[in-house]
Amino acid sequence: MTTVAALARRQFIQKTSVALAASALPAINFAQSEAPAARTFDPQPGHWRTFELTTRVVIAKPQGTTKVWLPVPSVNTDWQQSLESSFSSNGNAHLISDGHHGARMIYAEFSDNVAQPYVDLTSRIKTQNRKMQVAHISPVAVDATELRAELGATRLLPTNGIVRETALKAVAGARTDAERAQKLYDWIVTNTYREPKTLGCGKGDIKAMLETGTLGGKCADLNALFVGLCRAAGLPARDVYGLRLVPSAFGYKELSGNQAKLQGAQHCRSEVFLKGHGWVAMDPADVAKVMRQETAEWIKTTQHPLVAPVNKGLFGGWEGNWVAFNTAHDITLPHSAGGQLGFFMYPVAETAAGRLDSYSPDSFSYRISAREV
Numbered sequence: 233m234t235t236v237a238a239l240a241r242r243q244f245i246q247k248t249s250v251a252l253a254a255s256a257l258p259a260i261n262f263a264q265s266e267a268p269a270a271r272t273f274d275p276q277p278g279h280w281r282t283f284e285l286t287t288r289v290v291i292a293k294p295q296g297t298t299k300v301w302l303p304v305p306s307v308n309t310d311w312q313q314s315l316e317s318s319f320s321s322n323g324n325a326h327l328i329s330d331g332h333h334g335a336r337m338i339y340a341e342f343s344d345n346v347a348q349p350y351v352d353l354t355s356r357i358k359t360q361n362r363k364m365q366v367a368h369i370s371p372v373a374v375d376a377t378e379l380r381a382e383l384g385a386t387r388l389l390p391t392n393g394i395v396r397e398t399a400l401k402a403v404a405g406a407r408t409d410a411e412r413a414q415k416l417y418d419w420i421v422t423n424t425y426r427e428p429k430t431l432g433c434g435k436g437d438i439k440a441m442l443e444t445g446t447l448g449g450k451c452a453d454l455n456a457l458f459v460g461l462c463r464a465a466g467l468p469a470r471d472v473y474g475l476r477l478v479p480s481a482f483g484y485k486e487l488s489g490n491q492a493k494l495q496g497a498q499h500c501r502s503e504v505f506l507k508g509h510g511w512v513a514m515d516p517a518d519v520a521k522v523m524r525q526e527t528a529e530w531i532k533t534t535q536h537p538l539v540a541p542v543n544k545g546l547f548g549g550w551e552g553n554w555v556a557f558n559t560a561h562d563i564t565l566p567h568s569a570g571g572q573l574g575f576f577m578y579p580v581a582e583t584a585a586g587r588l589d590s591y592s593p594d595s596f597s598y599r600i601s602a603r604e605v
Contacts, residue, residue, distance in 0.1 A: 274545055275363055277363055281553075303335065321352065326338070338351060386561055390460070412462075417458065421516050425524060436574045453517075475600070558576060562574060
């Protein structure tokens with residue numbers, strides 16, 4: 233006969249055993265399933281890749297005289313070689329430059345009797361990874377005119393007022409150019425954030441961002457703010473406008489391009505001139521992108537295993553799965569009746585009704601693809 237005490241003891245043991253089993257195995261399995269895999273992001277230069285980039289633009293609803301501008305890779309450096317470009321069109325098309333920033337483009341003009349204006353553009357480029365050698369400091373040839381230009385203020389990149397105040401606070405205590413750049417890079421990563429709902433790549437109106445305290449946006453906002461703060465702190469800096477081409481070699485989906493369908497893959501990066509290093513690659517905006525969109529969770533710390541290698545690698549480096557078009561900020565397109573553009577990395581078109589929306593597939597259809605050759 234089982235006593236009440238014995239029954240209670242047996243029930244306690246059974247419940248305790250079940251509870252221990254339930255708390256042990258699922259907890260271990262959950263931790264193992266949720267733990268992020270070890271990741272690396274360490275682009276190393278030395279291997280050149282060749283890509284063929286193809287763009288086709290069709291104007292679905294032309295009105296009167298129609299005009300189209302397509303960005304052509306215009307950058308030739310130790311990390312990119314812009315090779316030949318070819319194009320065809322049923323309009324009057326030419327390869328031209330904006331005449332100020334050196335941004336090359338295909339300009340095509342169509343008379344009002346062309347029912348469906350189109351332009352096809354194919355460009356070949358070679359790219360490689362970039363990485364600043366921190367310990368390697370040597371004299372660097374300086375183009376004083378170029379550096380002065382990349383210190384100046386523009387319509388969207390003012391360097392006075394709240395921009396300068398913010399920059400000077402951020403770099404307080406820094407003694408070298410590299411330390412100032414690091415403090416400003418860290419300020420962007422810490423204080424700004426990726427806003428997926430921002431249209432396109434953003435506007436890049438950095439004064440409005442600081443005055444309103446709205447520090448969310450996309451690459452043309454966050455990297456423009458970084459460039460403006462660098463200039464205000466006395467560091468020559470510039471945005472570099474381009475397009476992601478292929479997947480990242482390091483497995484980051486948000487740092488990749490779908491080479492079969494690249495419309496929407498536009499991305500701007502930035503550069504800072506550091507004494508002893510020359511022009512150095514930067515991309516704090518992509519750190520913010522990984523933090524916000526690489527996983528379903530919005531990662532809020534740069535110490536996270538997915539974010540830490542990207543945060544480190546994009547200060548002084550970037551991956552060569554991307555092509556640079558130009559560094560043209562606040563650009564006026566030749567023959568355009570529209571206003572000045574903040575940047576030029578999307579196809580642009582105008583009809584008698586005005587400038588078309590580059591993000592609207594109803595009136596402005598384009599397709600971009602790439603292949604590695």
